[in-house]
Amino acid sequence: MNNCLISLALVSTLLFGCTNLKQTNKVESMQRSDPLEAFNRKIFNFNYNILDPYILQPVAMCWRYYLPIRVRMGLNNFLNNLDEPANMVNAFLTGQSRRAMINFTRFFLNSTLGFAGIVDVALKANPELTHDDLHHFGSTLGQYGIEYGPYIEVPGYGSFTLREDGGDLIDMFYPILSFLTWPMSIGKWILKSVEIRAQLLDSDIILRHQQDPYNFVRNAYFQYHNFINNGGKLKINENANISAIENDLKDIDNVE
Numbered sequence: 195m196n197n198c199l200i201s202l203a204l205v206s207t208l209l210f211g212c213t214n215l216k217q218t219n220k221v222e223s224m225q226r227s228d229p230l231e232a233f234n235r236k237i238f239n240f241n242y243n244i245l246d247p248y249i250l251q252p253v254a255m256c257w258r259y260y261l262p263i264r265v266r267m268g269l270n271n272f273l274n275n276l277d278e279p280a281n282m283v284n285a286f287l288t289g290q291s292r293r294a295m296i297n298f299t300r301f302f303l304n305s306t307l308g309f310a311g312i313v314d315v316a317l318k319a320n321p322e323l324t325h326d327d328l329h330h331f332g333s334t335l336g337q338y339g340i341e342y343g344p345y346i347e348v349p350g351y352g353s354f355t356l357r358e359d360g361g362d363l364i365d366m367f368y369p370i371l372s373f374l375t376w377p378m379s380i381g382k383w384i385l386k387s388v389e390i391r392a393q394l395l396d397s398d399i400i401l402r403h404q405q406d407p408y409n410f411v412r413n414a415y416f417q418y419h420n421f422i423n424n425g426g427k428l429k430i431n432e433n434a435n436i437s438a439i440e441n442d443l444k445d446i447d448n449v450e
Contacts, residue, residue: 226416227344234347238408241352250391251398258392266389268312273386274325275304275311276374280365284329288337296323328422332361336423345412353415 228234257266282297300316300323308315316323335357336342343356354360365371366379374382404410 226342226412228412229344230346234345234412235408237347237349238352238411240349241347242407245350250388251395254388254391254395257388258395266392269385270389271304271308271314272311273382273389274327275301275308276370276382277327277365278304278325279370280331280368281326281329283368284331284334284365287334288329290329293326293329297329299323300325330358330362331364332358333419333422335361336419342416342419345415347408353411355415358419 278297278301282294282301285291285294285297301311303316303319303323304311304314307313314325317325340357342358343360346354348354351359366374371379401407401410
């Protein structure tokens, strides 16, 4: 059951590195509460140096290199399809009616014509009907200004805050997720975690080369969720390079 591990943290790390969001403003820093840092670092060390290399990583490698890609894709499509109704509700709650209707259309087409979601018929029919993981109840709370709460490192799970990870438990009360038994929900979580970890095997080097992996993962966690709470868009004031680039462009224009 302890398979989620640092998969979420690695997702955050990858996005964090790609978007170059290494500096944060004072307001965001105040929202990042880590009163249990000493305890969290011990749990992180267990997750990062013991649980991941000896359990999750080997499982993810077998999953990636020995399971046929078609099976992986079909299973991932099926699991994503289960999330579409909850994504639809959260999209409506944040005023994104178009996104909500995309979620509804995807669920209807893939459930009826796509063999319960195993085949992504919706995407094949219309490239605009893409799946996204941006609409969870935790991100909904974030868009309404609810703060994260204390940051906690959970054994076998990784980064956790009450708003994001605790809030996401509300999604389990929406159909179709509410129809799943607890063993089914746990199985779904494990399979998605292993798939995420398998996709991120090549990005391990990003984390391994950090001077302080714990601090990097913690910052990446908040940057990732800030990105989601902003609707999957980068805020200009979050990128320290934007002003420098704009000044360079102005200089070029003046020369011309």
